[in-house]
Amino acid sequence: MNRCGLTEVREGCYVDGLSADAYVWYEEDWQHEANEHVHRRYQLTYVEEGYQYFHIGKKIYLAPQNHVIWIPSGEPHRTSTEAKTVNLMLILFQSVPDHDFFKQVHLFPAPKVLKEMLLYASKWNKRLHDEEEKDIFLQAMLTSLPSFCNENNALQIPIPTDSRLIPVCNTININYPYHLDMENLADVAKMSVRNLQRTFKQETGITIQKYMQLIRILKSIAYLDTNQYTLSEIAFKVGYKSLSAFTASYFAIMKTKPRLKKNLS
Template sequence: MALSFDHVYLDVQRFRLGAYCSTSEKGEIATPFHSHNKGQFIYAEKGTLHIATADRQYFLPVDHFIWIPRGVTHRMWTNNASVRMFTIYFDNQHMEDDFYHATGVYMVNNLLHEMVRFVVNWEGHIGRNQYAAYQFLQGLKAILPGVSKTRQLPLLGFIKPRDERLLEVIGYMRKHLDEKLELGQVAGKFGFSTRSLSRSFNAEGTSFIEYLQALRIIQSMELLVEKDFSIGRIAAMVGYDSITAFSHTFMRFTGIRPSAYTKGL
């Protein structure tokens, strides 16, 4: 049985050594901004998850994991009706590698996938007195830096703009992904010139087109998880005129075709 956010938060803050396992399921993933005094590993078993920190927003699809270092303030939410996320909070022992000090989303390899499957139903604190379980989790933690060298995807850590006007623009883009959105048209709606809006995106390390494509692919992944619509219908719902164009863009952002992604769900 999954525990409440408040219950888990207090339990995690209290323990000093060991690890703490927790499962979040349908209807339970919507947290306020918070931080932990432990490193946090989250694996997406079913559904997708959004994670926001002070300056970036991350998207966690199925069979990926996110590492959130201790002390990093973040909040989480999902747009999917059916979700299952498995989390391990680790003590602060043996975290010298740079991996443990940066937030990141990574693809799960076969070894990590099997290790997570073995522990996915564990709940609560695992201390040193539970020798076998404790050592297994320490081994899982130890392989994460190596697993993280798997290719990171472009949409798995995109900007969270500080410019309030740009946030309004992005909010509009999110609500109108099924439409043909062009830089000049969107700029005019919010009082930007085409050049100034382009510069605003460039100042955040991206472009209007790149950000728009990322939003479209993220929403398509959320829709594909629900399995309510065909790939062609979803392509149209996120603004693509053809399945081919959608498939090429999906491949560029995720490394796989939409059809392959749905087979793995």
């Protein structure tokens, strides 16, 4: 199976038969990779349309529209989405500068200049060989990535390893539109409220209240993508009592106000 210019030799394992140091792959209506896989190329992914979840290690990263994610070489990952349409651009690099940035996963909104560079790079879509202009241009973009990165850590969903916390996360993910009492969540975990709060923060780096907020906002992104509801309807669907409360919470996470693709009557 050929995927993004790489060949799958066995399930989840891709080998690099590309001669080009950098390879561009753009695809509309992307079919996500449900199985975990790994390859020996550094991966820059730009979400042009829709949104995509990246399951990497103990976190799930949400890359909404106009965001990019950097995945180091050799990092196992898989993707998922509920979006109707996902348009993605991937650039796979064989070599990168000696900079700590390139050794870690990064997720951040693409600034205007980076989006313009990615748009220009699409002209080399699926070109298998090195070309002078392509090599110079993509290396310049690669070198500039650390300065483009304005990371949004709020788009990282932590996955606890303590088995007692998994049912708590599942309960929140299912019942996010409703008020969840801390005592009830403690009963789910079979822990005291104090112990639950302390353990959850230690395991995930965020409080349960922050996790609830994060899940609600991430769910709202899925509703926004459908373009079937007004902002007020979405606010109530994800558990907010007013549009203003939803807008403030959304801005705290996304650093921008929620917007529909087009006005609904």
